[in-house]
Amino acid sequence: MNSTILLDVVGVIGAGQMGTGIAQVLAARGLRVILSDRKFEIIERGIGVMNRSLEKQVKSGKISPEDAASTLARIETAVSLEPFRAADFVIEAAPEDEEIKKAIFRKLDQVTPVGSILSSNTSSISITRLAAVTSKPHRVIGMHFMHPVVSVPLVELAKGMHTSDSTFQRTMGLCQRLGKTVCVSQDRPGFIMYRVLMPMINEAFFCMMEGVGSPEDIDRGMRLGTNAVLGPLKLADSIGLDTCLSIMRTLQHQFGDSKYRPCPLLVQYVDGGWLGVKSGRGVFYYGPGAAENMAEKANARRAATADASAINKGFAAKALNEPPSTCGADPAAVSPHAELGYMLRGADHGGDAHKHMMRVLHVASGMGSAPANRGMRC
Ligand SMILES: NC(=O)c1ccc[n+]([C@@H]2O[C@H](COP(=O)([O-])OP(=O)(O)OC[C@H]3O[C@@H](n4cnc5c(N)ncnc54)[C@H](O)[C@@H]3O)[C@@H](O)[C@H]2O)c1
Structure with missing residues (x-):
């Protein structure tokens, strides 16, 4: 037709x-x-x-x-x-x-x-x-x-x-x-895409909450290790943490299986209004115009990764997938470590439990003295 x-x-x-x-x-x-x-x-x-x-x-x-x-x-x-x-x-x-x-x-x-x-x-x-x-x-x-x-x-x-x-x-x-x-x-809860993706994002939140790794290590590991454009935490910020939470609740309710229970830290972020790129802050901090800039960078990475695999030059994809602060492509961007420090120091972030979790992550990720008061530009 x-x-x-x-x-x-x-x-x-x-x-x-x-x-x-x-x-x-x-x-x-x-x-x-x-x-x-x-x-x-x-x-x-x-x-x-x-x-x-x-x-x-x-x-x-x-x-x-x-x-x-x-x-x-x-x-x-x-x-x-x-x-x-x-x-x-x-x-x-x-x-x-x-x-x-x-x-x-x-x-x-x-x-x-x-x-x-x-x-x-x-x-x-x-x-x-x-x-x-x-x-x-x-x-x-x-x-x-x-x-x-x-x-x-x-x-x-x-x-x-x-x-x-x-x-x-x-x-x-x-x-x-x-x-x-x-x-x-x-027609099943989460269909294919989010039935597979959302439990991964939820698990990344559990890893962050338990201090298994810093947000940047979780994202870098999953991004480079699975050849993805974004790590699960930044992807969650881009989708919207409220949307991620609603989907986890639908999966939990519809399947009646506790394996889909939303991570309490995800719930807390949404309760506190940290919805991701659309609210300016989620796991990471975003400045004005972040949604469009992030989409553009993701496109560039996607295109570069496709080119790199077509000409079999793995090093090109790696360089383009490195955080800007390490590959030096964008001096205006600061590392997610700095971003985590921003969240640690900011007077407006969540409750004591969250502050404690951030201190744990700070120690676990081996960060030094307090970094500059800037969020990552996406
Ligand atoms: N964000 C993602 O990455 C993503 C990806 C795939 C699918 N989705 C799905 O797309 C849908 C929308 O997600 P989003 O991220 O755009 O959410 P969003 O919160 O950015 O946008 C939803 C919009 O709907 C409007 N709205 C609320 N009630 C309304 C009503 N009664 N009539 C008309 N408009 C109304 C809101 O004002 C808002 O502008 C959801 O079902 C979500 O699961 C989201």
């Missing part, structure tokens, strides 16, 4: 990290987009992020200024779902909370045309249960983009119990149009 002919308007719900990236990718491929959130201020912030991402693509010569302008021009904004009456396809990217998503799907069931497809970018919530609150569950499907959406080539598709073949094929067609590669999962 040729989805490029059938699709014209795509509605995106949620102008957060994921919704913004999804809207940008859709508009860049010529689709008209309606981007909706609860408040215009939130949407404006998302459009600002998109604008900066497009400007960087123009500067690097990947797209022309006209392409950037026409991408933005294809995006309309809304603070209600009423305009979704015109949508052929909807991608919901609201927070990872089943009740919020169900309320949205109930409303979508009422306003969208009967032939449209309703997809969710959920990382872990049952597609079958979301579909069950609608009157036409055959048109509901899981469409799980990865962060940062603009550069990560994968979309995980999850077929719910009611999802029709036609819904699946049309969603595959949209993925192709976006230039994404698909992996297909059964």
Whole structure:
């Protein structure tokens, strides 16, 4: 089936990290987009992020200024779902909370045309249960983009119990149009990607809490040892620690297995508002514009790693994967040791238990005197 002919308007719900990236990718491929959130201020912030991402693509010569302008021009904004009456396809990217998503799907069931497809970018919530609150569950499907959406080539598709073949094929067609590669999962908690990834991130938090290694050693070990672009702790910061916690709770609740219990330190960080890149602080500290800079660096590393393996020059990949402070590529960046010191000294960090844990890590990681009061620039 040729989805490029059938699709014209795509509605995106949620102008957060994921919704913004999804809207940008859709508009860049010529689709008209309606981007909706609860408040215009939130949407404006998302459009600002998109604008900066497009400007960087123009500067690097990947797209022309006209392409950037026409991408933005294809995006309309809304603070209600009423305009979704015109949508052929909807991608919901609201927070990872089943009740919020169900309320949205109930409303979508009422306003969208009967032939449209309703997809969710959920990382872990049952597609079958979301579909069950609608009157036409055959048109509901899981469409799980990865962060940062603009550069990560994968979309995980999850077929719910009611999802029709036609819904699946049309969603595959949209993925192709976006230039994404698909992996297909059964509708199980966490699907494939986060069922495997989240317990690893959770275990990295346990290692940090127990002082098994410093955050930088945990990340460096896992990054270089598994040839990954980011270590699990920085990856968790990039995903959002609140999202990671919600997913662990879904896995724990749905499987009823204590092996999925969230690490208490992860819970404490979220309770304390340390949500990762999006709040400026998570395991690590981030300055303004961190999300975009981090996405760019990850892209550069990804591209460099691919090049390096293609020409079989392992040393090139290693140099590019070293922290900037050791390879000397970015003198403005400071090592995560300094970052840990920042957290140790800062007057605004969490409770006594956390301070104690940080002291343990400080000793365990063999840090010397208090480093400069700067966070890592990502
Ligand atoms: N962050 C990641 O790396 C990642 C990766 C893959 C999938 N996901 C999934 O994508 C979804 C969104 O994650 P995110 O990281 O973008 O979260 P986010 O917190 O950055 O964004 C969520 C947005 O939804 C908005 N929102 C809340 N209630 C709403 C409502 N009723 N109607 C419209 N908008 C509403 C919020 O204002 C916010 O802007 C989650 O289901 C998450 O599991 C996240």
